[in-house]
Amino acid sequence: MATLRRVHSMTAFARVDEAASWGTLHVEIRSVNQRYLEPHFRLHESLRDLEPILREALRTRLARGKVECSIRFESSEAVQAPTVNTARLAAISDALTTIQQHVPSAVPPTTLELLNQPGVMETQHLDQLAIKAAAKTLFEQALEELIDARAREGGKLAEMISTRLTAVSEQVATVKSLLPQLLERQRAQLLERLEMAKTELDPQRLEAELVLVAQKADVDEELDRLTAHVEEVSRQLTQAGPKGRRLDFLMQELNREANTLSSKSIVAESTRCAVELKVLIEQMREQIQNIE
Template sequence: MAQVSRVHSMTAFARTEQAAPWGTLQVEIRSVNQRYLEPHFRLHESLRDLEPVLREALRTRLARGKIECSVRFESAETTQVPAVNAARLAAIGEALNAVQRQVPSAVPPTTLELLNQPGVMETQHLDQEVIKAGAKALFDQALDELLDARAREGEKLAEMIESRLTAVSEQVATVRSLLPQILERQRAQLLERLEIARTELDPQRLEAELVLVAQKADVDEELDRLTAHVGEVSRQLAQKGPKGRRLDFLMQELNREANTLSSKSVVAETTRCAVELKVLIEQMREQIQNIE
């Protein structure tokens, strides 16, 4: 049975085999990332009518991914199994007993001669329903293993994303801590430029310039949105069910805020933080492409 996990990767592989008197079955399922559920089947000719059943089994347990499924079947040396017709053999035996009673000197036939009598040996064909049932059970087992593999990989992806979210929060905190210094530095630089130009200082104009600088350097709104998006990503990771598309959308929103932060940067420190944010977001986005 597939293990419980809140994050599932779309990348996994599973293989199961079964050997029986009638032959050998092998099932392989490969899964890679895809925006929607896209199953493809390669089935043995005798098992082609199983495809609708197998397709439904995939649909009920998987939400996304390109799924390659193959079911191979190798029959025993012959698809026909010889068997003795017990009723026909018993009838011949009774007839021989009757002859023996009437003609005591009659020589009884050998075993081979009995088997060569018409109707004693008959051919039994393989039960295709038994083979199909075996193939379906083997497919379900492979699907369980695939889900286990997707869950294990998903746990690793979730851990990686959470670590990057922590790093994003640290960068946001760094920028917040720098804001007072940035604003003060910008104010001092503006006053210095005005002093050098020996310009008559109009208090109202000066105040307007300072307000403009403060607005350009103020990234509180972007930092708030980054924090909110980080929290939403963590919340989505904790939810059950498919979440890859929602997480991908959140990566776009995070990247938009990081770009805005970069464009409003007025000092090297915030530029470096913005670049680091974009690197972290891209690392998460690449991994989120594999999440169901």
């Protein structure tokens, strides 16, 4: 099973959140299959300058897929609400008392006027460096979860492909076992047609016809190539790194040999095997579209 974890799907989702005194961060990363790596970012206005760093982190960890990344930030109500600077207010109160002592006729300010005095009302400033550092750490956690999810899904895809590869090998073995009797049956059918037509052929001409039939029905080369391709697909599933494009190419080659096998088929048994091969190859090809 450990080798199958080397296969990564391109389809996955990850989300992580963090709450702190300055607010809450929400990071989401989702990916689907794509021929190349295609990242898209939706970041909170205050975090826009992080995009080049996050984009590079994606590029070094992922090779393919359409990846949508979202980071939302909600500041806490405690940070948003203004507070009264009691020290500043006390200083203004002392000054007003002094003024009242020296100028008894002075009109004291209203509460609203006091609040409008510079420094009385304060708004706490967000620690942008701390928020950005938390956002980067959270993004790395989400990216790690996404990669783990892609690996788990990739393992399932590899198991399915391995099962189909075994079935392909069984079909190839079936055709190989049928070849001697298929060729003998073709020879018998040709002789029977000649007998029914009351036609006599020169022995050398007859042998040439039989050789021609045998050549047209000979699929040893196709079966050998099918076996080689199956072995290469199995090997690729155990290799590290991206392999989706190579596997897709191998599916094309497998399908090419299956088509040739079908075109050379001379009896129903080999035709059924060729059709089953094409079905198995198509099932693998559909799943390989999701492999990184």
